[in-house]
Amino acid sequence: MPLHNPAAHSDNYNELVAKEKLGYMLDYAKTSTIATIVAPLLCIPLYSDNTPELLFKSWLVLMAIVVLVRLQLIRVIKASSDITHNFTLLNIAVGSVTLLWGLGWFIFVIPEDPVSYLLYQIICLTILFVGMVGYCVDWKTFCAFIVPLKGLEIIFLALNYQDIIWPISAGSMVAFYLALKMGFLFSKSWERSFSLRLKNDTLYEQLVVEKNASIAANIAKSEFIATASHDLRQPMQAINIFIEMIDHRHLQEYESSVFHRIRKSVSVLNKMFNTLLDISKLDSNLTPIETHFSLGLMVNDLRHSFADLCQEKGLGLAFTFEDGLIQGDPHLTEQILRNLLSNAIQYTDRGTIHVNFENDQGHLNFSVEDTGCGIPPTDMSLIFNEFYRSDHSRSHHDGLGLGLSIVIRIVKKIGGECAVVSEVGKGSKFTIKTPFLVLKSLESPSSALSMNAKPFTNWVDASIRNAANTVSKSSLHIGIIENDDSLRDAYLQYFTTAGYQVCEIPHQEDKFHAFLQDIPKLNFILSDFRLGQKDGIYYIQTLREEFNDEIPACIVTADTSPQHLEMFKQFNIHVLHKPIDIQDIEEFILQQTFSSH
């Protein structure tokens, strides 16, 4: 929407200037009313035997009338909105008072008496000064104020030129000239500064409008991403599970190659969904957590997750680190590393990716360095922008252009710093400084346990997860509540085939309550969140009450709203986001059921 710019429309601008001037002068005229009443009384001592009595008295009476008229005019001006008319009235008000003071030359000054001349001259200079302070903002009003006073003085001097003390008169005229000049210059510079103020106000207004528009656009974008990815994740989740269930070992060569291509494309799609999920989490005011985690275990997870990819591309992957306990947010640290590592692998065709962890005066810093295609200097300032993908690396693209923007947002969130150096054709190095504390170094880096890298990985409780694998699957009863038919079938098929006792729980309220009569004791509940009239929390809590046991439970959802996440936490219900590998869900179930034993 084009903005109304007052400075750009001269009519409007002139009116604004006139209003501002009038406001200032009216305030001044009002506050100086007392002075206009008191000042004529101070002239009484000037009365002498030579003063024409009738003229003097008439002057006093006239002055009283003019002061009253001036007061009345100020009131009229305040009430009226006609600017030109108001200026005329104000000029009459201020000019009529100074006209009477100008007439004072003919009443109070005796040309041959230097004392009376000097005294009246001082009074007039004071009035001149008062006028400069109050009416200089408008050149015409200032003239209306000053000209009657000084004009009549000039006439008086001309009529009495033989008796007058010329040096004083000359000084007075110089003061008059300077006052006029200063009045003119001040009026112009006031207009300039007012115009600047108007421009600033307009720019500020424009900035506010644009800022609000960009906030609104950002919210709309986040909502769109959240909604679109929410709806698409449901079928993606089913596709993931069915793909995992295909036993590709017995496929013919051609089918097997097609299957692998499908799996690769699905994995790219999963990556994109997870990126969108990261973005919507970051948009929903995610706050970093502070916990302790083992650097060695995190490195092992990363090594485990990226090893295959590196091997496929014939790349080396080397980690340099001294194992230690870190105080900070493990998930955000891992997210940064995962994004940098997948970029490094994606944009490198040969060589080795080096990931280096350092203890920088008690704080954790790390870098990811590759020997890939590098980033042209012209792109360096753009690569952290959302959806930016450099033309230089076009042949390697399979992302959305969001990875680095997520990195930079997380780095800002944790209060860290990010730097990048790169040379085209030689490689790139991304360095991250974190405020996370390195608490203590562990003696043997090789003592780290090897684990799979999963989004819910808890590096501190790794031993629990390892031991969980020993729990007999056939003794575990998993309750499944899912309203999407294909997804429910996929869960049932997968867990039954894997040897678990699986219990399909109805998600319609009446059927659910009837079902409660013969339901076996569950070890874990896996539920969707949105299930029609009631949600997953309701079914999980009802089952927990039925068995009078805090059965470990997990909601697998595409919902990322912070309010819902907070609600799951309150009910001690874990949450996994779609799309997620079925093996990840299984491992999570094993971990949770074991730790609750």
Ligand code: ADP
């Ligand atoms: P994406 O990788 O999905 O395109 P990113 O935000 O992660 O999006 O990266 C933005 C752009 O920065 C990429 O398109 C690529 O041109 C460039 N880039 C990022 N990391 C590297 C790297 N390690 N080597 C070369 N170019 C990179």
